[in-house]
Amino acid sequence: xxxxxxxxxxxxxxxxxxxxxxxxxxxxxxxxxxxxxxxxxxxxxxxxxxxxxxxxxxxxxxxxxxxxxxxxxxxxxxxxxxxxxxxxxxxxxxxxxxxxxxxxxxxxxxxxxxxxxxxxxxxxxxxxxxxxxxxxxxxxxxxxxxxxxxxxxxxxxxxxxxxxxxxxxxxxxxxxxxxxxxxxxxxxxxxxxxxxxxxxxxxxxxxxxxxxxxxxxxxxxxxxxxxxxxxxxxxxxxxxxxxxxxxxxxxxxxxxxxxxxxxxxxxxxxxxxxxxxxxxxxxxxxxxxxxxxxxxxxxxxxxxxxxxxxxxxxxxxxxxxxxxxxxxxxxxxxxxxxxxxxxxxxxxxxxxxxxxxxxxxxxxxxxxxxxxxxxxxxxxxxxxxxxxxxxxxxxxxxxxxxxxxxxxxxxxxxxxxxxxxxxxxxxxxxxxxxxxxxxxxxxxxxxxxxxxxxxxxxxxxxxxxxxxxxxxxxxxxxxxxxxxxxxxxxxxxxxxxxxxxxxxxxxxxxxxxxxxxxxxxxxxxxxxxxxxxxxxxxx
Amino acid sequence: xxxxxxxxxxxxxxxxxxxxxxxxxxxxxxxxxxxxxxxxxxxxxxxxxxxxxxxxxxxxxxxxxxxxxxxxxxxxxxxxxxxxxxxxxxxxxxxxxxxxxxxxxxxxxxxxxxxxxxxxxxxxxxxxxxxxxxxxxxxxxxxxxxxxxxxxxxxxxxxxxxxxxxxxxxxxxxxxxx
Numbered sequence: 206x207x208x209x210x211x212x213x214x215x216x217x218x219x220x221x222x223x224x225x226x227x228x229x230x231x232x233x234x235x236x237x238x239x240x241x242x243x244x245x246x247x248x249x250x251x252x253x254x255x256x257x258x259x260x261x262x263x264x265x266x267x268x269x270x271x272x273x274x275x276x277x278x279x280x281x282x283x284x285x286x287x288x289x290x291x292x293x294x295x296x297x298x299x300x301x302x303x304x305x306x307x308x309x310x311x312x313x314x315x316x317x318x319x320x321x322x323x324x325x326x327x328x329x330x331x332x333x334x335x336x337x338x339x340x341x342x343x344x345x346x347x348x349x350x351x352x353x354x355x356x357x358x359x360x361x362x363x364x365x366x367x368x369x370x371x372x373x374x375x376x377x378x379x380x381x382x383x384x385x386x387x388x389x390x391x392x393x394x395x396x397x398x399x400x401x402x403x404x405x406x407x408x409x410x411x412x413x414x415x416x417x418x419x420x421x422x423x424x425x426x427x428x429x430x431x432x433x434x435x436x437x438x439x440x441x442x443x444x445x446x447x448x449x450x451x452x453x454x455x456x457x458x459x460x461x462x463x464x465x466x467x468x469x470x471x472x473x474x475x476x477x478x479x480x481x482x483x484x485x486x487x488x489x490x491x492x493x494x495x496x497x498x499x500x501x502x503x504x505x506x507x508x509x510x511x512x513x514x515x516x517x518x519x520x521x522x523x524x525x526x527x528x529x530x531x532x533x534x535x536x537x538x539x540x541x542x543x544x545x546x547x548x549x550x551x552x553x554x555x556x557x558x559x560x561x562x563x564x565x566x567x568x569x570x571x572x573x574x575x576x577x578x579x580x581x582x583x584x585x586x587x588x589x590x591x592x593x594x595x596x597x598x599x600x601x602x603x604x605x606x607x608x609x610x611x612x613x614x615x616x617x618x619x620x621x622x623x624x625x626x627x628x629x630x631x632x633x634x635x636x637x638x639x640x641x642x643x644x645x646x647x648x649x650x651x652x653x654x655x656x657x658x659x660x661x662x663x664x665x666x667x668x669x670x671x672x673x674x675x676x677x678x679x680x681x682x683x684x685x686x687x688x689x690x691x692x693x694x695x696x697x698x699x700x701x702x703x704x705x706x707x708x709x710x711x712x713x714x715x716x717x718x719x720x721x722x723x724x725x726x727x728x729x730x731x732x733x734x735x736x737x738x739x740x741x742x743x744x
Numbered sequence: 745x746x747x748x749x750x751x752x753x754x755x756x757x758x759x760x761x762x763x764x765x766x767x768x769x770x771x772x773x774x775x776x777x778x779x780x781x782x783x784x785x786x787x788x789x790x791x792x793x794x795x796x797x798x799x800x801x802x803x804x805x806x807x808x809x810x811x812x813x814x815x816x817x818x819x820x821x822x823x824x825x826x827x828x829x830x831x832x833x834x835x836x837x838x839x840x841x842x843x844x845x846x847x848x849x850x851x852x853x854x855x856x857x858x859x860x861x862x863x864x865x866x867x868x869x870x871x872x873x874x875x876x877x878x879x880x881x882x883x884x885x886x887x888x889x890x891x892x893x894x895x896x897x898x899x900x901x902x903x904x905x906x907x908x909x910x911x912x913x914x915x916x917x918x919x920x921x922x
Contacts, residue, residue, distance in 0.1 A: 246795065248796050270792060270795055270796065271792075727893070730805075731805040731884070731893075732882075733893065733895050733909075735896060735899070735907075
């Protein structure tokens with residue numbers, strides 16, 4: 206140890222210089238003779254790693270095997286917000302007061318401590334409040350929130366299609382009585398309010414938060430950031446456009462405004478939802494835009510049509526004929542675009558019966574067929590009879606009334622798709638999975654993680670030798686960290702399946718971004734292979 | 745020069761104070777430098793059990809190139825060795841060729857988590873070992889539940905500091921000229 210005594214010392218004049226030298230000497234001695242590595246490790250914690258608690262704990266306690274001091278400790282809540290925590294150190298354990306209002310889901314307590322000899326040690330504990338954060342950002346929302354989402358979406362469809370389609374009818378097909386215009390304005394207002402509510406509810410759904418927190422800024426910010434945010438904005442603009450186009454003049458302006466609103470309907474639908482993310486994008490998006498706009502023409506035209514016929518049962522024949530011509534084109538366009546969307550989304554005949562998405566599709570098509578039956582009756586029987594007298598006109602009004610009720614039912618069914626992924630999305634798992642190759646010296650691992658979105662992720666790994674033969678490893682442990690998000694590594698032990706794969710389920714990779722995965726493979730008692738890879742988790 | 749001595753004295757003093765703290769750490773070797781072609785007494789320092797449990801067995805893997813290994817008995821501990829052939833024949837002192845010997849040592853007993861202990865064996869560092877490299881002695885601490893495996897060997901460009909459970913390492917030096 207004294208070999209460092211030959212170290213030549215400069216002349217010392219100040220005590221600070223003196224201390225510097227002492228420190229330097231200590232470091233030299235420490236490095237050259239005894240690089241003993243410290244090892245403070247977390248023995249236990251409350252809540253413990255992986256635990257699910259029903260009531261949120263006030264305190265968290267971290268027990269180490271030796272005295273530590275805290276550099277930083279924070280909790281990354283299930284909504285991705287990082288809260289710095291104040292720690293009280295009591296020798297070998299530390300206590301922290303947790304924030305009182307954390308949203309449900311998986312919370313990560315990330316710590317950095319310094320052991321007695323000055324070596325930093327870091328790690329994370331993941332616990333869940335209520336239930337662990339769900340896969341794909343689809344959280345388990347309460348029945349109330351789910352019903353709210355459904356109602357708001359239904360209101361959005363009714364208001365949007367009613368107002369925009371109605372405005373189109375009034376501007377291009379035939380004028381409508383004043384009371385109808387008021388109804389259409391009310392529909393536009395319903396559309397705007399529902400669109401706004403949808404954003405907040407979507408936020409709650411993503412956070413897994415209860416309805417009582419609807420007024421929190423966080424829920425709205427979250428909803429706004431999702432694809433629904435932009436879509437809802439376009440919906441609101443379309444409704445405003447329809448509202449303005451209901452003015453009587455100038456005709457040129459209101460007419461073009463109603464067309465713009467119609468285009469906005471399709472655009473709004475193409476900005477969010479399952480279909481707009483499917484390939485080929487150009488085809489899917491075009492089909493959605495057309496489908497949405499044309500649906501508005503048909504559905505939204507029903508009320509002003511009925512009103513016009515009721516006001517003048519016989520004189521309104523030209524208007525009915527004009528709508529009939531437009532509606533025929535509309536039905537053709539709806540059928541064509543609907544077929545394209547269905548084929549790509551559903552993929553197989555069996556999926557129609559076996560998936561919720563398929564069952565909703567059957568329900569929707571049943572309602573559509575009923576509406577088409579009525580439309581055919583209106584067009585081929587009731588419309589020609591109109592010339593004969595007012596009786597046929599009244600029957601036509603009743604028929605259109607039934608058709609409108611069916612249209613409302615149809616929109617209610619369509620809303621259900623918000624809650625079911627199409628067979629395409631569920632059958633093509635590789636799309637949402639990540640595959641990694643992790644390389645060591647004596648072994649490598651083929652690792653699959655799915656889904657690739659923030660939430661609970663499942664991992665499956667095949668461990669192979671350098672020559673790609675399966676290795677019967679004794680133990681496999683994975684560590685996950687996301688230092689950008691402030692999440693220090695937390696570890697999960699893999700379980701061996703009968704086919705020799707190693708799996709870890711429900712890994713809380715709850716924050717989007719670049720994660721680092723370490724694999725520690727125990728090949729034999731004395732041989733461990735360490736591998737590292739990075740993966741990108743989408744929001 | 746008086747001042748210099750004082751500084752060194754202080755340094756040694758600080759180190760002696762710091763030392764008991766620094767050994768509250770990984771399983772490590774007491775003497776972490778040795779010349780190839782010489783005898784080496786390995787003292788494995790074990791500062792604690794697995795987390796909070798006592799250590800019930802300590803296993804050391806004798807690295808390739810360390811031959812003619814003899815472990816030291818410990819009172820209260822049962823000693824077992826695993827003898828196997830070496831990866832190749834090694835030249836020992838005076839031209840003797842060794843092809844087999846102790847490859848693993850096991851001490852079975854009980855070391856409370858609150859206590860510190862040392863495990864000793866001697867052997868010869870073959871002159872075929874490369875100076876300026878590190879020879880690693882993987883150690884397993886077996887406890888009531890689970891074990892702590894000090895078996896991680898740094899990859900190229902990394903040091904033991906980059907690992908959570910590094911194997912104790914011995915820096916090999918050039919043979920001394922005399």
